[in-house]
Amino acid sequence: MSIALLRIAGWSYLPDIATRQALSIVHQLSFKYFRTPPPPPRSPTYVRHYRYAYATVVLCYLTYNFIDASRGLPKNFYELLWVEPRTDEGGLKAAFRAFARKNHPDRVGPGGEAHFIDVRDAFEALKDPVVRFAYDRFGPDVLRWKECSTMKEYLRRGLVNSSMYHLMTGAGLVLFSVAGKPSPIAAWRYLLFISMFALELYLVLSPSPSPSPAPSAYTFIDQAPSHTTLLNTLFPKRVAYQHILFLHQIFFFMSVALSRVAPVLFAGLMSIDGEVEGGAVRAMGERIAVLANAVERERKFYVDLPPEHLDESTMQALMLEMEDILVENKLKSEVGPIRSAWDKAVATSLNEKRSRRGEEKGAVFSGVWGAPAQAEPTRLVAARGRGHHRARSMSI
DSSP states (O other): OHHHHHHHHHHHHHHHHHHHHHHHHHHHHHHHHHOOOOOOTTSHHHHHHHHHHHHHHHHHHHHHHHHHHHHTSOOOHHHHHTOOTTOOHHHHHHHHHHHHHHHOHHHHOGGGHHHHHHHHHHHHHHHSHHHHHHHHHHGGGGGGOTTOOSHHHHHHHHHHHHHHHHHHHHHHHHHHHHHSOOOTHHHHHHHHHHHHHHHHHHHHHSOOSSOOOOGGGOOSSSOSOOOOOHHHHHOTTOOHHHHHHHHHHHHHHHHHHHHHHHHHHOTTTSOSOHHHHHHHHHHHHHHHHHHHHHHHHHHHHHHHSOOOOOOHHHHHHHHHHHHHHHHHHHHHHOOSHHHHHHHHHHHHHHHHHHHHHHHHHHHHHHHHTTOOOOSHHHHHHHHHHHSOOOHHHHTO
16 A cells, blocks of 8 residues: 555656756756757747656656566466476476475575475465466465365456455546546546456456366366467466556556646646646737737727728729739740740830930930030920830839
């Protein structure tokens, strides 16, 4: 119980502390080597960095817990005898004889007596096919079930004992869902719980990896050949009850990690952190308020502005200019002779414009030095007013 409380406390505080420290170190190194300034604590960039760092820290902590839970399982009887779970009765006897020759208390002294007794009890239990069947599924507790004598009785007693864990776990999930805030994560917890329960039933009801005893000892189970699972592949020297204990640890770690990581990676589910998320929301709200005020001022300005009515000559000139722009854009997009002719016309127009400007400047200089001014500018202005002038092309 104390270990479970320590693990819950660790999952509650360690990821946040480690994330803040790791993120601070990453920002310092980034500024030192890449000259990238760290983002402000309440900015969206900081929130995004915090999410990634938090997910990485929790993933590392989850991996550590998996490894620790796997190594923390006690050895089974097969590991005490240094045999495989598939070893038959003859192999068990040979292994125990070899162990007794090397580790008998008469040879190693009183210090090895306790270990020798444990191995002897393991051998005595595994010699009985029915007890071996129950031990593979429910662990060393079956040695205390003196009232059981058949596989059905052991299986019934083991399922009843295992049901207590699932009833308590299911009640805890319901209690957390009712007492806590509504969250989509609760549905994933239930799905994880149902998956673990189904996998545990499969391990309990599947055939044993150990060789089959006489057919008369069978009931309704263990008559089919055993199937290799992923857990058997990862841990070939372990039996079903050890896999079940490991699944219980996985369910606990995954439930806590799901509650801690999912809100960080998927911010739409719930807030990540009160201070960080609240600051980001406030900053975004202030920015939206500034933009809304600016839009409101612009709206009032344009509403109060009286509409301007253009005269007919201005509208006619505007229409002609728009037509010329459309034609000009069309000519620009053409290739071949049409484009060459258009470029030549533009160049000719520019040259004529430059020459007229030179003549006007010469007339002005002549007037300054006492020479009579020519009437060319007046004629030029009149020529400009006679028709529609291509101001856009001529201004290139």
